[in-house]
Amino acid sequence: MRREMREHVPSVLVATLSAAFGVSLLEITAVLGQIIAADDVTGRSKTVGILLGIVAFVFIVISIYVGAIVTANTFATIIAGRTRTIALLRLIGSSAASQRRGVAHEGLTVGILGAVLGVVSGTAVTVVVVTIATATRFVPSLPYTFVEPVVLLPAVAVVLTTWLASWVGSRRVLLVSPIQATGGAVEKSRDEVSGRRGRNVTAVVLFSVGAGLLGLGVLVGLVNPGGVLIGLVGGILSFTGLVLGAHLVMPPALRLTGRMFGSSATARLAAENAVRYPERSSRTTIGLVIGVTLITMFAVAVASYQQMILAAQRSQPEAYQGVDQTLAITVGVFSVLMGFSALIAAIGMVNNLSLSVLQRTRELGLLRALGFTARQVRRMILAESAQLTVAAVLVGLVLGVFYGWAGAQSLLGSIHGSPGLIVPAVPLLLIGIVVAGAAVLTLVASIAPSRRATRVAPVAALAVD
């Protein structure tokens, strides 16, 4: 039981982060609303308040969605690791359905625990941020109210989505056959994975429909800010398509980056390892793709938003007085909150890499026996980690630029004095930060696995299980 709870630490952390993110975002939006209402210039214009509300809603939906995907993936990974135990229980006579219900029950517990922790820590973060902001006179000192009943919404949503995610992630339980208790369970090879027609079709359809809606959102956005809502639906659908079809998208991306590491034995083995279980490496990287996409999307959206607001400001200076400050606050606050999704992704990545090393003990022992030095093993793990990060970052950057542009475009295409369609504004500083962050993540993610890998004795290769 204790071991099971330990396996769930990443999921609890993810649920906590999503709940904290939602709660904090709602509270900060409320605070921003109060600042804007108190301001003479912006207070008169209702548009800003409505826009803020929409933006907050969009971000909360996104954060909960990310949390759910990472949780579903984490659960799938946990189940993969538990295959033997599940098979043994099935062998003794437990039904697959009851096994799956058990996993879903764990998911509910994780969700509730995460939501409670999230409400508490999210509120704490908001209070600290606002206190600091008021103390430094960054925002005016007003009698802010933090805890409103509405903050329970993201908490409830996190509980429900975590529960749902654990149910979806535990699908594999149904595939475990009792006989697997007696032998080693093998993950599906690439051919089998690609062969799953239904899932692939769903992924492609979702992606196409979503992309279409996203385009529609951008067009509608040219006349009405409501276009962003169409765009949101399109974004979620198309991204869900990408996540579902990750096993089609990620392995080629991984293969491509694998070539960048040269042709030494270490690099070639690392490149092959990164794609040997396409399902698993897709799972590992998709979390990071989501994180990078989100951060990039947000930064590009804000940069494009700034670009559009500035253009609008130039053409109608009187209507946009005082917007600069609000914008600065928005950027500051959201940038901090956005770091959360990267954290969620990092947890998933470290977890998966550790697991893959753990399941390769035998092979690592073989390499050591055949003459791989400890240093070569360490370099191999580092290269694997780097390959996963680089592929995820590249895909995430491309997607993020596109989604961010679509978001800003559909939200602001219709505001007074807007230039209409714009080229996405890509903040270079952001790309620098993302790349640096990815480098740090690569190193951090490889520390524990490579320590474990170098500790594998060559004799492990000779052990018969």
Next chain:
Amino acid sequence: MQTHNAAFDHDEAGLVARVSRLTKSYGAGSNAISALDGVSIGIRRGEFTAIMGPSGSGKSTLMHIMAGLDTATSGQAWLGNTEITSLRDEDLTILRRRRVGFVFQSFNLVPTLDVSGNILLPFELDGRRPARDEGEWIDRLIDSLGLRDRLRHRPHELSGGQQQRVAIARALATRPDLVFADEPTGNLDSRTSREVLSLLAASSTDYGQSIAMVTHDPIAASYADRILFLADGRVVEERGRSTAEEISSFMLGMEKAA
């Protein structure tokens, strides 16, 4: 790396490996379990030697220490004239890479590399390509082991016997001082077992490859030039080439005596 021992030249004695008063125990104090209890043996150059014994006799531990995979509690082990129990991990690794070959029970190929990649792995680990004469040797091995049309296959596409032939090719590719085989037929059917054992025996007679094979199977041991029997961490008997029947009856006698 050659540390000459003035008192004993292994090359002159025709020995490719030797251990002297080797002990290995697990645990400490009154709980200590002794896996090897003062074992001293020599493996002759160019011969196919079988190390036999029932489960728990210490034969695997002995092989692990001789191959530089495990450390001894006391005593010494030489590969050629190199005393290996005092080597650091890095030097041991390079020694295994260049001077030792392995064939394991569970085939143990790297699943992500194809047949050719697996055979060339020891060279790749060394960061070099096979030299011209090495290339010719490997070509000969590939042909004689019947792997020519399998070079681009991955291990999971091969039968057990084919996988073990790939492992043998890999073990022989670097022309190591000594090939260690650990129950090489343990996972094979009897026909494939005979084939693999004949290949090992042939590489010894035809190419002068020194081989040390750990096994508990009398039929496997009957392919060897020389058989060492271990029981309870000690060498109890040494015999020349014997039939499976002779080996079996000796093993049974050992069991009864115990």
